[in-house]
Amino acid sequence: MKEEDVKQRIKDYQQAEGVKSLTCGNNSSHDKLYPKVLEQGVVLLCPNCNYTQTYIPDLFFDDGFYDWLRGMKSLI
Numbered sequence: 001m002k003e004e005d006v007k008q009r010i011k012d013y014q015q016a017e018g019v020k021s022l023t024c025g026n027n028s029s030h031d032k033l034y035p036k037v038l039e040q041g042v043v044l045l046c047p048n049c050n051y052t053q054t055y056i057p058d059l060f061f062d063d064g065f066y067d068w069l070r071g072m073k074s075l076i
């Protein structure tokens with residue numbers, strides 16, 4: 001899967017209602033993490049501090065999960 005596609009999936013997930021957003025590992029009251037494509041691949045960054053998460057959960061590579069997520073979004 002292309003890195004840009006993974007990034008888009010994470011963005012969609014972070015904007016979805018009713019799912020547990022990916023949050024900062026330093027402080028969970030910080031804003032939601034956002035995806036960025038770096039040389040090493042897709043990472044998750046905190047908008048409020050220098051927290052960087054390089055682990056991308058497997059579900060973002062799962063087409064079934066993304067279909068489900070898009071289904072959720074269309075209900076909003």
Ligand SMILES: [Zn+2]
Nearest residue numbers: 024030046049
């Ligand atoms: Zn943070």
